[in-house]
Amino acid sequence: MATAKPLYQQLTQQIKGYPPEEAREMAFMLLDHYFGLRKTDVLTDKPLPPNRTEPDWSQIVNRLNRQEPIQHVIGTTIFCGLEFEVSPDVLIPRPETEDLVRLIMHDFTERTDSVKILDIGTGSGCIAVTLARFIPQADVMGWDVSDEALAMARRNADQLNADVTFEKQDILNVTDAELRKFDCVVSNPPYVTRSEAAAMDRNVLDYEPGLALFVDDNDPLVFYKAVADFCTRHLTKDGACYVEINERFGEATRQVFEERGFRQIQVYKDIHGKDRSIRATF
Structure with a gap:
């Protein structure tokens, strides 16, 4: 046998x-x-x-x-205990992003009123779907600029029985969102600078989408500025913004939110002691 x-x-x-x-x-x-x-x-x-x-x-x-990622070979990965479909069209969810999701769940799970959540740059849908599954009172929306990513996010939501609305939106050029308000805005935007690519492994460079990874060195915080600007108009008074960040730009990213009127800004470190996420409120 x-x-x-x-x-x-x-x-x-x-x-x-x-x-x-x-x-x-x-x-x-x-x-x-x-x-x-x-x-x-x-x-x-x-x-x-x-x-x-x-x-x-x-x-x-x-x-x-x-050097093809094993997640692409088997077609799935585990994120916060849920199995998500992945492919070269989306970033493979990382443990650091699980920490970001747990922070949001800690802040919102016990709220009894409805919570409106927006995930900007949803990719595989791992953040949006997980929040929809674990925060029952949440009304969750996911945005992405990639049609392929949105198709996969919708499949993951269907397979995991998560009620999430997905839309094609570019945070650098948002359309038709003027009247919307959210209690929670979360984003894991592109934050790896082009100059950092030389130090990255082939299984990332060759198999994961550059659109979701890289940002120009001359404006590495462009997406954080756009997210923070969006929040000044669309975050509720008691709402919060959560972002995953480049460890090199923890203080600079904090200043982006401070300059836009956020008053409570916390920088969280990952298990390696590196700046990895920010929670910001007015």
């Missing part, structure tokens, strides 16, 4: 070009995705499912060895 541990060891040995711990994590993810085997199942050498459909392991390993 075929068991999990030999296959896990085979995959770990065949996945090249990654640190050993990362290769092991990929092997665990593959066995979980294709056979529903958790880490403990693999480590205790549980039998492989007898009626399993065996994937083409050599093709999968070759894709990984070309």
Whole structure:
């Protein structure tokens, strides 16, 4: 009877070009995705499912060895405990963004009145869908400039039974939004400068959308200025704006909000001690 541990060891040995711990994590993810085997199942050498459909392991390993993200290989990723479809059309959700979502949930989950939330640059829809799922009283909207991203966000919302309205909007040129007010505006906008690209891994540069990643070095805070300007007109009196930020520009981004009249501005650090998000209110 075929068991999990030999296959896990085979995959770990065949996945090249990654640190050993990362290769092991990929092997665990593959066995979980294709056979529903958790880490403990693999480590205790549980039998492989007898009626399993065996994937083409050599093709999968070759894709990984070309630095293609494993999330693209299996087509999904886990974000805040929910499984989202991903592709090269959207950014792969990161743990840092989970922290941003948890901050919003902490602030709004216990409110009993309706909460209007806008996610600017929704991508896969991970922020908007998660907030809609975990804040029952929320009325959630997601914006993106990419048709492909919006199509994926809608699929994720449907698959996860989340009530989210999606619209095509460019925060740098918003149309038909003059009468709208939101209690929460959240955004994880492009914030990696072009000059930082040289230090990035191939699995990001070659496989994730530059439109959602990069911003020109001569105006790296352009999207934060646009989001903050939008909030001055569309955030309710007691509302809050939440953004994920470039660690290099924590103080500069804080000043963007301060210059636009925000009075309570908190910069939060990630698990590595780097400036990673801001919460701002009037």
